[in-house]
Amino acid sequence: MSTPSVTPEEDVVIGIDVGGTGIKTGLFHSDGRVLALRRDTTPSNDAGARSLAALVVEVVRWAYESSRAAGYAPLAVGIVVPGILEEASGIVGLAVNLGWRNLPLRDLVRTALDEAGFTLPLAFGHDVRAGALAESYPRVGDTVHHNRIAFVPIGTGIASALVENGRVVGGGLAGEIGQLRLTHGPFRGQTVEEAASARAIARRAGVANAHELADLVRAGNAEAQHIWDDAVEVLAEALAWIAAISGATRIVVGGGLAESGDLLLLPLNTRVAQILSPMPAPEIVRARHGDTASARGAALLARAVATREERYPSTRDSAATPAETSHPEPAVTA
CATH class of the missing domain: 3.30.420.40 (ATPase, nucleotide binding domain)
Structure with a gap:
């Protein structure tokens, strides 16, 4: 045709x-x-x-x-x-x-x-x-211009991309944060992806997907909350490093895990701010698409x-x- x-x-x-x-x-x-x-x-x-x-x-x-x-x-x-x-x-x-x-x-x-x-x-x-291309528009209601925006989808895998002054930066290995190995904590020796991807935490909880895990957390399940908190800690450290190295003032979180909304975004914003303090923390928002x-x-x-x-x-x-x-x-x- x-x-x-x-x-x-x-x-x-x-x-x-x-x-x-x-x-x-x-x-x-x-x-x-x-x-x-x-x-x-x-x-x-x-x-x-x-x-x-x-x-x-x-x-x-x-x-x-x-x-x-x-x-x-x-x-x-x-x-x-x-x-x-x-x-x-x-x-x-x-x-x-x-x-x-x-x-x-x-x-x-x-x-x-x-x-x-x-x-x-x-x-x-x-x-x-x-x-990152699709998420790089200024958002309705924005009062701050963001020169650097990081896009981080969290699904089966985890990766990132940086948009600087309207241009997607990098290629090849750039942004493959999910493959970095953790050197401390309960997941030492595992990659960020193995510890905190949507698939990894669902598997750890014995449920079909991260959506089901989020439902358990909202219902007050203690084990689900523990798994969720562990994932937030790993993700927060990864996002804090992205912000510190790139200078991104907005981090857009996408993928299946972002569908949980404030259940993920609120603790992520809080923990990233704690890790970066006294440096200013980026705004962490859900992907609009x-x-x-x-x-x-x-x-x-x-x-x-x-x-x-x-x-x-x-x-x-x-x-x-x-x-x-x-x-x-x-x-x-x-």
């Missing part, structure tokens, strides 16, 4: 966020509307990503059908993944939770799409850096590669919500 003739003001693009356990796919209009959203389980035991490539073809076909039903046709597709990777080569050097090493993922997906007849442009990027931030970021990459052949678009041209477009919007590039 060839790419339809659609002007930038009218375009719809496909954003695919591949996570350690789940895949979120969205069909996004350039004005910020989500025309359709789909969730799938990430294929397991898929070190060669063959099953993933087949699933990408399936979700792109679904997106085509959804867009036609809405009166549009996709202009491009963007796919973002976790791990240590280089956007230029399309190779994932290491993705611990997916079992990938030196995997030419972009070429695998490109070949699968071409063989299925979907020849639309393909953008490829890092999930956290893409999420919840766990779809990286899918939205993938859509931004898709729109950029389709319209200007750039990997990282200006947020001036990205999928902002109407309520946010009244604020100055920074340029975001690699």
Whole structure:
């Protein structure tokens, strides 16, 4: 299928966020509307990503059908993944939770799409850096301009990305805080991710996911509260280091764990302030796009590669919500 003739003001693009356990796919209009959203389980035991490539073809076909039903046709597709990777080569050097090493993922997906007849442009990027794109707008009601904003999704894994003066900073190993090993405390020898990711704490509590654990904490379960407090302590120390090193004045927490809202954010803000005192503490807020931030970021990459052949678009041209477009919007590039 060839790419339809659609002007930038009218375009719809496909954003695919591949996570350690789940895949979120969205069909996004350039004005910020989500025309359709789909969730799938990430294929397991898929070190060669063959099953993933087949699933990408399936979700792109679904997106085509959804867009036609809405009166549009996709202009491009963007796919973002976790791990240590280089956007230029399309190779994932290491993705611990997916079992990938030196995997030419972009070429695998490109070949699968071409063989299925979907020849639309393909953008490829890092999930956290893409999420940072989607979260980098000034927020409605902001009275302080934040020159440096860190985005930290906490889901199956943990990572971070820094936006400085409207530009996403870093590549390669930058932001892989989840792989750092703890040198003290009850989780000494484990990584930050093994101690405090949403998957890790749910597994420790013997529940299906972090949402169920949060419900137990709210219900007053003492063991659940202990597990939650341990995770907050690990996360607070990691966020405090991010703030101290980067100078970020706002940290945006995303991923599944952020869905617990103030149950996580209130103790995190308090503990980070205690660790950093007497230095000023950053504002820690929930991602406005919840766990779809990286899918939205993938859509931004898709729109950029389709319209200007750039990997990282200006947020001036990205999928902002109407309520946010009244604020100055920074340029975001690699």
